[in-house]
Amino acid sequence: MSPPHYSLTNTEITCAKPGAGTNTRPVSGGRRNLNQDYTYSCKPGFTATSEELNTVCELSGNAPTGKWTKEPPTCEEITCAKPGAGTNTRPVSGGRRNLNQDYTYSCKPGFTATSEELNTVCELSGNAPTGKWTKEPPTCEEITCAKPGAGTNTRPVSGGRRNLNQDYTYSCKPGFTATSEELNTVCELSGNAPTGKWTKEPPTCEEITCAKPGAGTNTRPVSGGRRNLNQDYTYSCKPGFTATSEELNTVCELSGNAPTGKWTKEPPTCEEIICAKPGAGTNTIPVSGGRRNLNQDYTYSCKPGFTATSEELNTVCELSGNAPTGKWSKDPPTCEAERSSTQGTPLRCPRGFELFEGKYCFLIISKADIWEVQARKCKAKKGQLAIPRSEDKAEVLQRYHTENLRNDVWIGPQSLVVSNVFTDFELNRLSFTYFKNKRPERASGKGQGPDCVSVSAQNGKWTNECCYTRHPAICETGPIGDPECGDVSGYIFFQDRCLRFITNPDSFEAQCHECRRLKGRLAPSLNEAQNEALLAFYKSESPANGKPAWFNLHNLISSSNYQTTELLTSTFSKLPGRSSDSDRCVNIGSGGWGKECCHDKLPAVCELNRCPQHYIQSGDTCVRLLQTPDTWEASEKKCRKEGASLLVFRDASTRSQLLGLLGIGSTFVSEGSWIGCHDQVEEKKIQTPFLKDIGFSSQVSGNNAERDCCLLNSDGIAMGCCYEKLRAVCSLPLKK
Structure with missing residues (x-):
C-alpha cells in the first residue's frame, strides 16, 4: 500500500463526491479517499456494466484534489429481447418489450390456446442487463370439435371426424330415416372459443313407416291397420268372399334407402265363397243344377219308395267360420222307406242281401237255372225264393226286379203238391196271388206241369210254368232286427x-x-x-x-x-x-x-219279449207276477232264487206304469201285492230289501208299528203286516 498523499498544506488528497449519473442512485457511504473506488447503482429497471458503474479517486496531477477516473455513468433501461416464435402462432405487431410489460401471442387461424398461455411478461432476470420473458413461447393447439352428441334413433359412425371444417355424418338405426342434409354436420369456429362447434344439433331419425295400404278387391278396410316397419297389415274380405291368410297378410318392409317402407304384397283380391257340390245322400237322386252360391239352397229328392221331410231334404250354403269354402247347413240326408218317419234305427240285411226301400232284404241270383236249384241257392244264403203276400209287396218286388234285371225271374209260390193250389215252402196255401190271368195255366200234357211261378219284369205279374225252365231268381229274407x-x-x-x-x-x-x-x-x-x-x-x-x-x-x-x-x-x-x-x-x-x-x-x-221267461217288460224293467200268495219275506226269497228281487220303485211314474201293466181291476191290485220296501230296521224309515232309503216315504199310507212291509194296491203304495200272505211282484233290470 502506497503511503497517503498530502497536499502542500499537508492535507490528504480526496475526491469530491461523485456527480449524479443518469438513472443512478447514490451508493450510501460511498468512499472518497484517493485510490478508492466508488460504485454507482442503477435505479430499478436500469442497468450498466460493473466497469461502467465503478470509478476510482486518483491524483489529478498536482491538483490538490483527486479526480474520478470516469464520468458519472448512464444506466440504460432494462428490456426483453424480441419474444421467440411460438408454435402455430403469429407475431403481434407493436409488441412491447419494456420491463414489466406483457407480450401477447396470437394463434394462427384454426389454432387456439388460453389467454394465460399466450401472455408473457418482461421481467428482471437477476442482475442480468436484459429482462427475461416469464413464459416460453406458447404452442397453439389445433381447434377441434367435441364428439358429436347422440342423435335420436341414430347410431355412431365409426371413425367420426372432429377437425375444424371437417364434416361428421350420422347414420340412423335400422327402421329409421332422415335426409342426408339432416344427418351431416360440420365442425366450425365458435367465435374466439378454444373449441369448434357443430353446425347442426344432433339429428332425429324418424321411424320408417308404410303408407296406408291400397284398397283390395272385395275387401274392407281393417280398422287400426298397422303401418310400422316389420309389422303386418291384414285385410279382411267382405262377407261372402274369402282369400287365404297368406294372401290377406302383407308386411311393411324397407325399400332400399327410401325414406318410406313398402308393402310386401299388392292389395289382395277376395274370391266369392261357394259350396262344393253336395255329397250324395242315402236313397237320394241328384238334383240337377244344384246351386252352390253362398246363402242359396240345394234340394235333394228321394228315390221312389223313400221319403224325408222338406226340412231334411233342403240344405243351404253357409259360411264355415273362416274357411275359404262354404259348408252345407246339413249333412246329406237319408231318405227312409215311407214308414221311417216314426221309426228309430234303420234295418239291416244279412250278408249278401240288399236293403231295399228301407225294410226289404232281396238278393239277385243272375245265373239262370231251374226252380229247385234256385230254391236251394236261396236256402244256402239263409233266405228263400221271394213270396209276395200282398199287392203292395208284389209292387215292391217289381220295383226291385226292374232296377236289377230285365229277365223273368223265379219266385217262391209253387203247386208241386196239389195242382193249381199255390203254397209257400211250409205248404201254407197263399191267400194272395198275382197271376196275369185270373186262372193260372194248366199242365202242358207232357208230364211236366207248370207248377212253379215266374214274375215278369215288365208288369210284375205272375206266370206259372214248367219248373225245369231256366230263369234267374230273387231271394228274400227278413231284415236283421234293430x-x-x-x-x-x-x-x-x-x-x-x-x-x-x-x-x-x-x-x-x-x-x-x-x-x-x-x-x-x-x-x-x-x-x-x-x-x-x-x-x-x-x-x-x-x-x-x-x-x-x-x-x-x-x-x-x-x-x-x-x-x-x-x-x-x-x-x-x-x-x-x-x-x-x-x-x-x-x-x-x-x-x-x-x-x-x-x-x-x-x-x-x-x-x-226282451225279458227272461215268465217275465213281462215294463219300460226298462222286467216283472214277474207270483200267483201263489205268501209272506213278504218268503216272496222276497222266491224272487232272489231267480236273480231278481221284490219290485222297487224309483219314483211315482214307475208306480203308475206298473199299475197300468197289472190293471187297476186285477187281483194283484185290488187285494194288494208285495213290493220291495219295508221299515223293519227303523220305524218310519222305509228302505229297500238292500237297506237303501227310498225317496217317496211321504207317499206311503198306513204306516204304523204293526205294518212294516210295502204293498201295491189301487190307492198306491201302502204298508201291511209282513206275515200276511199276498201275491207279489218280482223285478229285474231289462238287459239292453
Whole structure:
C-alpha cells in the first residue's frame, strides 16, 4: 500500500463526491479517499456494466484534489429481447418489450390456446442487463370439435371426424330415416372459443313407416291397420268372399334407402265363397243344377219308395267360420222307406242281401237255372225264393226286379203238391196271388206241369210254368232286427218297444202262436201310452187301406174285462159302440180299436219279449207276477232264487206304469201285492230289501208299528203286516 498523499498544506488528497449519473442512485457511504473506488447503482429497471458503474479517486496531477477516473455513468433501461416464435402462432405487431410489460401471442387461424398461455411478461432476470420473458413461447393447439352428441334413433359412425371444417355424418338405426342434409354436420369456429362447434344439433331419425295400404278387391278396410316397419297389415274380405291368410297378410318392409317402407304384397283380391257340390245322400237322386252360391239352397229328392221331410231334404250354403269354402247347413240326408218317419234305427240285411226301400232284404241270383236249384241257392244264403203276400209287396218286388234285371225271374209260390193250389215252402196255401190271368195255366200234357211261378219284369205279374225252365231268381229274407231289439229279425225299435208287423192274415190264436214262434207275443195295449205307440206303428207299417191287425187284448173270459193273453187287465179302452157278442178279440186299424170274431183272419202286431221267461217288460224293467200268495219275506226269497228281487220303485211314474201293466181291476191290485220296501230296521224309515232309503216315504199310507212291509194296491203304495200272505211282484233290470 502506497503511503497517503498530502497536499502542500499537508492535507490528504480526496475526491469530491461523485456527480449524479443518469438513472443512478447514490451508493450510501460511498468512499472518497484517493485510490478508492466508488460504485454507482442503477435505479430499478436500469442497468450498466460493473466497469461502467465503478470509478476510482486518483491524483489529478498536482491538483490538490483527486479526480474520478470516469464520468458519472448512464444506466440504460432494462428490456426483453424480441419474444421467440411460438408454435402455430403469429407475431403481434407493436409488441412491447419494456420491463414489466406483457407480450401477447396470437394463434394462427384454426389454432387456439388460453389467454394465460399466450401472455408473457418482461421481467428482471437477476442482475442480468436484459429482462427475461416469464413464459416460453406458447404452442397453439389445433381447434377441434367435441364428439358429436347422440342423435335420436341414430347410431355412431365409426371413425367420426372432429377437425375444424371437417364434416361428421350420422347414420340412423335400422327402421329409421332422415335426409342426408339432416344427418351431416360440420365442425366450425365458435367465435374466439378454444373449441369448434357443430353446425347442426344432433339429428332425429324418424321411424320408417308404410303408407296406408291400397284398397283390395272385395275387401274392407281393417280398422287400426298397422303401418310400422316389420309389422303386418291384414285385410279382411267382405262377407261372402274369402282369400287365404297368406294372401290377406302383407308386411311393411324397407325399400332400399327410401325414406318410406313398402308393402310386401299388392292389395289382395277376395274370391266369392261357394259350396262344393253336395255329397250324395242315402236313397237320394241328384238334383240337377244344384246351386252352390253362398246363402242359396240345394234340394235333394228321394228315390221312389223313400221319403224325408222338406226340412231334411233342403240344405243351404253357409259360411264355415273362416274357411275359404262354404259348408252345407246339413249333412246329406237319408231318405227312409215311407214308414221311417216314426221309426228309430234303420234295418239291416244279412250278408249278401240288399236293403231295399228301407225294410226289404232281396238278393239277385243272375245265373239262370231251374226252380229247385234256385230254391236251394236261396236256402244256402239263409233266405228263400221271394213270396209276395200282398199287392203292395208284389209292387215292391217289381220295383226291385226292374232296377236289377230285365229277365223273368223265379219266385217262391209253387203247386208241386196239389195242382193249381199255390203254397209257400211250409205248404201254407197263399191267400194272395198275382197271376196275369185270373186262372193260372194248366199242365202242358207232357208230364211236366207248370207248377212253379215266374214274375215278369215288365208288369210284375205272375206266370206259372214248367219248373225245369231256366230263369234267374230273387231271394228274400227278413231284415236283421234293430240293435235295440237284440238284432232279432224283423223287429223294429219303436217308441221304446220292439214291434213287428205280420202281413200274412190269420186268426187271433194263430197269430198268438206266430208271435211266440218269432220270440215275442201279440203286442198289448194296457194304457194310453202303449195305445198311442201301437196306433202309430200300425199306420207306419200297414199297407195303404189295409185290414186292421190283431193285438193282445180280448174279453173271452169276462165280457166287461179286457185282458191280455197273460190275463193282465187293460186300464184303457178305445172301443167303438156295441158290437156282436161273437166279436171277442180286439184289433187296431187306422180309425182306432175294433172288435171281430177271433177266427177272422187279420194281420197282427207282435212285440218282442226282451225279458227272461215268465217275465213281462215294463219300460226298462222286467216283472214277474207270483200267483201263489205268501209272506213278504218268503216272496222276497222266491224272487232272489231267480236273480231278481221284490219290485222297487224309483219314483211315482214307475208306480203308475206298473199299475197300468197289472190293471187297476186285477187281483194283484185290488187285494194288494208285495213290493220291495219295508221299515223293519227303523220305524218310519222305509228302505229297500238292500237297506237303501227310498225317496217317496211321504207317499206311503198306513204306516204304523204293526205294518212294516210295502204293498201295491189301487190307492198306491201302502204298508201291511209282513206275515200276511199276498201275491207279489218280482223285478229285474231289462238287459239292453
